[in-house]
Amino acid sequence: MTKADLVEKVAEKTGLTRTDVAVVVDSFLDTVKKSVENGHNIEIRGFGTFKIKLRKARKARNPRTGDVVPVPDRKVPVFKPSNEFKNMITKLSL
16 A cells, blocks of 8 residues: 555545645654654554664675675664554454
8 A cells, every 4th residue: 555545545534635634644754754763752552663773783794705794783763563453463364
């Protein structure tokens, strides 16, 4: 599902115009990105948590040459789904 699909679904359910819903979705996503960028965790109950995790420095190996390559520590954005969301997904039959 793309952002356009999400906007379409919300517009159908709420009766709002696609333009209004697109503004809300963009504002929500911008707020989440800026908050996480500033070091704040975003917790949406029943859905999950957006936060930054620090990955430690490590040594990797170049598969082509076999040389050891240092990988510096870095911050990465992560999403952790809530237990409620995980349980809903595990009940799905594929």
